[in-house]
C-alpha cells in the first residue's frame with residue numbers, strides 16, 4: 278500500500294506494520310503500536326510546549342522514566358524514587374531541603390549577618406534532622422566531611438589562598454526566641470602561614486560564646502606546628518583540669534629556657550617561681566641586693582630566743598595522718614618566730630599586722646577563696662645564714678677560751694715546777 282501524499286494530514290493506518298500514525302503534511306509525527314505511543318523519529322515531537330503544558334502526569338507503580346535509552350533512569354518504588362546511572366546536579370543558587378518546603382536562614386560567624394545554606398536537613402526529631410556519612414569496605418579512607426576554599430570566583434578554577442584565609446567552619450546556631458542568627462560555638466580552620474603549591478600550613482580554632490553575647494570568641498588554637506594556645510582573656514580560667522597533667526616535655530610559665538620545670542637541666546640561670554606568694558627559687562646574686570654590710574646581729578643571742586617545740590599535725594592540715602605516722606615533729610611556731618626573725622616568716626598579705634592572725638585565732642579577713650585560713654609559714658632555709666653566724670660566734674669564743682686555757686696551763690706548769698723546788702728545799706732542811 279502506498280504511503281500518504283505530501284498534502285495528507287490526519288490519521289493513517291499502516292496495515293503492514295500494524296501501526297496507527299498521525300500525519301502532518303505527509304510526514305508521520307506520532308506512531309501508535311500495540312505496546313507504545315512514540316514520536317515517529319527519535320528525539321522528535323515534544324509532549325506539550327512552553328505555552329501549552331499538561332496539567333498532571335500519572336505513572337503506574339514501579340514505572341521508569343528513561344533518558345537516552347536508559348543512560349539515566351528515574352525509577353519508582355513504593356514511597357521511593359531512585360536515580361540510576363547518572364549524577365544529579367542542582368544549579369548554583371538553588372538548594373535541596375530535606376524535611377521541609379522552607380529554606381531557613383542562620384548566621385555567619387558574626388552572629389548577626391544572615392546566610393541561607395542551600396543544602397538543609399530539617400526535622401522535628403533526631404532521625405529526621407540528622408546527617409550521616411557512611412563508608413562500607415575493608416580499605417581506603419573513611420567517610421569525610423570536606424571544606425574546600427579557593428580565592429577564584431569561578432567554580433572549578435584555581436587561585437591560591439593566602440595566610441589567614443578561613444578554610445571552613447562548623448557553626449552551632451540556636452533559636453534565641455526571635456531568629457536563628459545567634460551562635461553558641463564554632464570550630465574553624467584557617468591558613469596559618471604562607472601557602473604554596475603542595476604547601477598548606479593550617480590551624481584549628483575553637484570558639485565559644487560568652488554569656489550575654491551573640492557571637493563566639495576564639496578560646497583555643499592549635500597552630501600549624503601543633504602548639505595549643507589559650508586565647509582566654511582571663512589567664513586564671515585558661516585551663517581547668519579535673520584529672521592530672523603529664524608533661525613529658527616539661528612545663529614553662531614563661532617561654533625562656535631559665536623558666537622551664539623539667540627532669541633535665543635547661544638554660545644557664547633560674548627564673549623565680551611561686552606557689553601562691555611563696556618563692557620556690559631564691560637568688561643570692563649581689564646584683565639583686567643593696568646596702569650590703571657585715572652582719573651586726575648577735576646570732577647566738579638570736580638563736581637563744583627561738584623556742585623549738587615538739588608537736589603533732591592538726592586535722593585541718595590535709596596530710597596530717599601520714600605526717601603524724603612519722604612520729605612527733607620538731608619545729609618552730611611562725612607566730613612566735615616572727616618576733617625574733619621577721620624575714621623568715623611568710624605571712625600572706627597584711628596578715629602580719631592582724632592581731633587575730635598574729636595570735637593564731639580565727640580571722641575572717643585573711644582567708645583563701647575556699648574559706649581556709651591563710652596559713653603562716655616559717656622559711657627555715659632563710660634561717661641558715663643566722664645559724665652560720667651563730668656558729669662563727671661560737672667558734673671565736675671557743676678560740677678565745679682555748680687561748681685562756683693555754684695560758685692557765687702554762688701558769689699551772691710553772692707553779693708545779695716551783696712547788697717541786699720548794700718541796701726539795703724543805704726536804705733538805707729536814708735532813709740537815
Ligand SMILES: [Zn+2]
Nearest residue numbers: 631634640643
Ligand atoms: Zn587576720
